[in-house]
Amino acid sequence: MKPLKTVRLSDQVIEALKELIDSEGFSLGDKFYSENELTKKLDVSRSSIREAVRILEVTGVVTVKHGKGIFIADPMKKELEAFKEWLINNETSIFEHFEVRLMIDPKAAGVAAVKADHEDIMHMEKACRDFEAVYNEGKTPALIKHDEEFHLAMAKSTKNRTLYYLMKTMTSSLSEGWVTSLHTPGRSEKTIKEHKVIFQAIKNKDPKAAEKAMRDHLDNALADIRASLG
Amino acid sequence: MKPLKTVRLSDQVIEALKELIDSEGFSLGDKFYSENELTKKLDVSRSSIREAVRILEVTGVVTVKHGKGIFIADPMKKELEAFKEWLINNETSIFEHFEVRLMIDPKAAGVAAVKADHEDIMHMEKACRDFEAVYNEGKTPALIKHDEEFHLAMAKSTKNRTLYYLMKTMTSSLSEGWVTSLHTPGRSEKTIKEHKVIFQAIKNKDPKAAEKAMRDHLDNALADIRASLG
DNA sequence: AGATGTCTACTTATCGGACAAGTCAATTAT
DNA sequence: ATAATTGACTTGTCCGATAAGTAGACATCT
Structure with a gap:
């Protein structure tokens, strides 16, 4: 040169x-x-x-x-790693996590309903199927992984990388600390149904329905956790 | 040295x-x-x-x-040009950041309106004052720091540490070099007013007003950025 | 065998000096 | 008076040397 x-x-x-x-x-x-x-x-x-x-x-x-x-370099990677570490070390409550997820996921589902392409739809459908299959096999501990898979597929279909990485960080910190709490009695069956409702709304490109379905899903899950914790 | x-x-x-x-x-x-x-x-x-x-x-x-x-150099002029270039070269754009912030901040402001205590109110008020003071001194590059200070004080008053750290992660992920580009012509004056509206709504413990004020604030800021980038 | 310290090669960090090249103004030659 | 030249000052680039952080190989000690 x-x-x-x-x-x-x-x-x-x-x-x-x-x-x-x-x-x-x-x-x-x-x-x-x-x-x-x-x-x-x-x-x-x-x-x-x-x-x-x-x-x-x-x-x-x-x-x-x-x-x-x-x-x-990965621009946000460093900060996100520190964030994840903090989440794990500080044993933040599952309620804090849900409060934040309730802010993000419904809106994200709304965006997903607008921007999801064929590949995204396939991915989310696969996540639903995997969850159901693993449930039928009775492998409860592995369920959380496929729950995350669905939510991440949803996040990815927003075409917003920042949002995707953010969700990935939050979900991964969740699965490392609170695995058992998430599977309260009867929750898996409900999750299967609720994910399908969300999925259908996104597939139908109906943002408002997707947003509501996601909000209901998280509200229900949170209610079950509260109930199981007394 | x-x-x-x-x-x-x-x-x-x-x-x-x-x-x-x-x-x-x-x-x-x-x-x-x-x-x-x-x-x-x-x-x-x-x-x-x-x-x-x-x-x-x-x-x-x-x-x-x-x-x-x-x-x-003239910070505004030079950076706006460079900022455009940066947006083109980097896949994660400022618009992605705002899309996520639009999901989180309004809801967070709503929660803050319910949970903020006296100390939080004082902190947010100080952030407003600092921003205005720095603006009056003409120190444009330092403004972004006090903008973040307000939003972080708001996040902190939600009493949700996960949310707070999340906000901190996102604000710090904005590349330090380009932050002043966020202050497009006339934006600082608007920010001062808009922050005050948000602050008042939170102080009055009015969640819906706080949520709307925050959404308006981010919408306006985003619109200004879009306008300045052509 | 396993833990521990040392050595060595490779990496970035900083230094100082050299010369090329652009700029400008004072000086000099015409 | 005008034009050309010189020289001082500037940034741009190169080179070679030394400091310092890293990691793996190796040897040593327990």
């Missing part, structure tokens, strides 16, 4: 690095080339490489770790 | 330069110190100075002109 007049070299390097990441299929968390490797690869001094990498770091494309190397 | 363990020197330089700009009263278009001057002034090698200056350039604090020097 030779300097082009009037255009800063390090700016060209920035573009070259983005291109490298895309074209060579680097993804989330992968270790990138070291500064020395990049020096040879792009035939540019290490100073220019460093400037470019540093800028890619502040713009959230990569993260640089002293002594380890350059890694492809 | 001596190196501090575990903290990158160039990061410290960034803060030092921001401090220099503030404390020595540099303003829009002024010629800043040259790299050599900064080297002597901060007792740091030119490489580190360059890294820091380069980052301040991409975040819109200064502009660097070959052969001429470093100049204090």
Whole structure:
């Protein structure tokens, strides 16, 4: 790479690095080339490489770790991990969790009803089927996983990655701490029915019905938990 | 300036330069110190100075002109251009963030209206005052911090720690470099008014009014951002 | 065998000096 | 007076050296 007049070299390097990441299929968390490797690869001094990498770091494309190397970054990942850790360590109550989920999930279901495509519909339908199948096999502990699968499929179909990652963080922290509490007597059967109602509303592209169905689902689940806890 | 363990020197330089700009009263278009001057002034090698200056350039604090020097930039103008670029390059956009915030914040404001105690009210009132004070001083870049302060105080008064930490995670996930772009022309004045409306509704323990005020606030902010981006 | 410390290679972080190249104004030649 | 030149100052890039964090291999001790 030779300097082009009037255009800063390090700016060209920035573009070259983005291109490298895309074209060579680097993804989330992968270790990138070291500064020395990049020096040879792009035939540019290490100073220019460093400037470019540093800028890619502040713009959230990569993260640089002293002594380890350059890694492809996930913008929200760091914060979400800290969030999850906090959720687990602080044993936040299941009621807090539901209060938040009641804010998010119904609205998300409404958005999903508008934006879900065929693939999303298939995914949610599969989650419903899996839940029912596992229930019929009597594998109660595994049910929570498929409950999450449905809610995550729903979140994904909103086409909002931020929302999706957020839900993933919350659900994963939930399954690690409160597995047993969620399966109160008779809850699984109700969940199967309620998920189907939500699914149908989304499939019918009816936002209001989807929102209401999701709210009812969470309200019912919360009521059952309260009842079982006395 | 001596190196501090575990903290990158160039990061410290960034803060030092921001401090220099503030404390020595540099303003829009002024010629800043040259790299050599900064080297002597901060007792740091030119490489580190360059890294820091380069980052301040991409975040819109200064502009660097070959052969001429470093100049204090117009934050708004520069950043709005860069912000557009950033939105294009990053898949998770500010719009995704707002879509999620629109799900959470209004409901949270409703809960806050019910559960906020005296201390919470004081905290929110302080956030409103701080925002207005900083605005009157013309320190635009610092406004976002006090905007977040208000929303976090609101979240905290829900007494739901999960919700609070969630909000904290989301606000911090907004890339630090581009936050001032959120303050489009005329937005600050509106924010002051809108925050007051939300605050009053919460203080009056009126959940529905609080919810509506928050929804309006976010809708308006989003509309302004869309408008400023064309 | 298992725990512990040391060595080594590789990585990023910082430094200092060198030269290229753009800018501007004072000086000089015409 | 005008044009060309020079020189000082600026950022842009390169190079080589050293510091410091990391991880795995290896040897040592218990």
